[in-house]
Amino acid sequence: MMRNAVYGLNGESGEVIDLLKKHEFQGHDLDRDKLIDEAGINMILVGDSLGKIMLEYEDIYVVTDTKDGEYDKVVTEFQMILDCATKLDALSCLDRFIVQLYNDEMYDAVVSVYPFKSMIYTVYQRGTDNFEQLCQFCVEKQIPVITINQKKYKEELQHLADQYDLKIYLHTVNDKKDARNFYKAGVDGFYTDKLTGASFP
Secondary structure (H helix, E strand, O other), rough: OOOHHHHHHHHHHHHHHHHHHHHHHHHHOOOOOHHHHHHHHHHHHHHHHHHHHHHOOOOOOEEEOOOOOOHHHHHHHHHHHHHHHHHHHOOOHHHEEEEEEHHHHHHHHHHHHHOEEEEEEEEOOOOOHHHHHHHHHHHOOOEEEEEEEEHOOHHHHHHHHHHHOOOOEEEOOOHHHHHOOOOOOOOOEEEEOOHHHHHHH
């Protein structure tokens, strides 16, 4: 099943690449409507493939990283996720989606589509100004984790999060020594490309 999904996705991706190649290197006009259609097919294939894989492997969790924080775009993107899960009779898989929020308004957009069980709030678009207000929002909405770039991590942010019984995760931490130091300072989790639980005592 997995190989079939990967082959199908790569085949459709080739259609998108071919359109761009003809425009960039062969002087053809860019058929934007066809490009959008092909890109949409790729999005559907990704959703279908992911859903099938998650049905087969029940220990897979997905952290969303949609980038958009605008209400209407968020609704559209998460409706696509819901539609794929519904089509595959895989609504239970949505319980293993961890929705990453970029602003307060995005929360309302997401819950208008589906009551996802798990959310985290990342501050890379919002910043850490008025951090206590963010902590209060997370407590009110039952969002247990705030994600911060490791370069913007400060002790005062950790103290505020601790006061509100919230967890802080940092991204992206690949150095074992840095991760251990952050862990000792009170950080609860990390986004990483290579570290595992074995990296910690």
